[in-house]
Amino acid sequence: MLLLIPGPVQTRPETRAAMAQDIAPWDNDFRPVYAEIREMVRDIAGGVPGEHATMPLQGCGHFILEAAIRTFVPAGGTVLVPHNGAYADRAIRLATEAGRQVVSMPCPDTEGVSPAAIGAALAANPSISHVVMVHNETGSGIINDPGAVGPVVRAAGRRMILDSVSAFGALPFALAAHPEVDALVFTSGKCLEALPGSGYAVARTDRLLDCAGNAGSWSFDLSDIYQQALRAGWGSIRFTPAVQSLAAFRVALDFFMAEGGQPARLARYRENARILHEGVRSLGLTPYLDWAHQGPVIVTVHQPADPAFALQPFVDALKRRGVLISNFYNTRAPSFRVGCIGAIGPEDMRQAVAAIGGALDELGVRDRAARMPAAA
The missing domain is CATH 3.90.1150.10 (Aspartate Aminotransferase, domain 1)
Structure with missing residues (x-):
């Protein structure tokens, strides 16, 4: 069967085969695998060692996006969500139910978000601290360009959370060139061609430290995941992960690099x-x-x-x-x-x-x- 959906995706037999093992996630033989995944993902995101770090989280894209919103936006804080598709609509719900205020910016679902419109919305509402933007909308297939929107956000002195769940690994983006981005989030089962089961936020380490206590949720606190890594090492895992999925993800990353x-x-x-x-x-x-x-x-x-x-x-x-x-x-x-x-x-x-x-x-x-x- 040819699987043609935007995730989970068709995978290689070698990637699927990596799932067929029993693994203890805290075993000393697995810790280097987990640490390697974090470093490889940071590098794919164009992050800088020491300045950016990978925060994995069990679950789907909604989980990691909610975690990023909760971690980087204080309770009661205000976010701007330009929406030209269903996944931006879902970001609005995630932020609202997390107790954050949302300024919604409707856009046509047949063209990308306008940087000028983002700038105007930020200028009109000084209470907005963050723009939460979907990189690729998998309803229509439209791309919103963070390379164009990011400088507008930065010039306005605001922050950005980039939902790159269905784009990461395919669309170009480098965190090193975008200091306004607190976190870029994605999952394993999309353009990196692994199995579903884990989400990732590649985030600024200074912001992870500054935002400790924001989340209002132990499970969804990326700052707490960072503190765990600082205490116990980058191969440490906070709660039981989808460990077989992580093993498959490591194999998929090798194929990604080998392809170019x-x-x-x-x-x-x-x-x-x-x-x-x-x-x-x-x-x-x-x-x-x-x-x-x-x-x-x-x-x-x-x-x-x-x-x-x-x-x-x-x-x-x-x-x-x-x-x-x-x-x-x-x-x-x-x-x-x-x-x-x-x-x-x-x-x-x-x-x-x-x-x-x-x-x-x-x-x-x-x-x-x-x-x-x-x-x-």
Whole structure:
């Protein structure tokens, strides 16, 4: 089965095989593995030894993002969340339920966040301490550029938390060039092509020290994770982790480096996205984003207007052809989405295009023009 979702992703057999062992996470033979992971991740993030450190946390992307918000934004503090997709909407809920105030900045879900709009929102509200921005929205596939937004945040004297859950390892970014970023967060099961189970925040060490006591949660306190590392060493683990997932992640990092790191991974994913974007257009379908705005992680496609189309039967027909995609959408217009990340390449994408065409034919979908949302 070809798994084409934005995470968990298709993985290599060697990566999966690393899970097939029993491991004691506190064993002295495993401590160096955990310490290596932290250093390798920091380096991929463009961090500086001593200035940045990797804070792992058990769980999914929502867990690590909530931990970053709780750690770096004081209780009752105010964050700006530019939202052009479902994951920014979720960031708003995470911040709100953590007791932080949220200034919401709605944006179209077909283009990236405007740095000028961020600057204007910060100027209008001096109480905002942080911008929480999603790097890549996996609903539409749009990219928000921290390289453009970061300097605006820095010039305004504010801080930033970057949700790079579905972008890290593929999209370029270097923490050393962005002192305004308190933390960049991501998970293991996306562009680094490992198994799910752990999240990571690559964070400024000075800020981790300054923010001790902010979190209001022992489990979600990144400052406490840092203090644990200082006390017991970088190979120490605070609570029981998804240790087999960590072992697989270490293997996946070796494959990442052998491929050529972030530039090579981005090139492969971008080619995957190009083949898919052009392929669905050749079938008479309409991609959700113009190619100029299309990111490399996922290609989202407008559902066809033909009444014969329904999402779950379409997903089922694709699965019969050996391709598995998400059976839901979270864009403003009805859509379906096809992942371009994971241990996959151009031939897999051509297989996916052929399967999409076959599934549409099986369902009798002839009118493939975009189905637009009903008027409010």
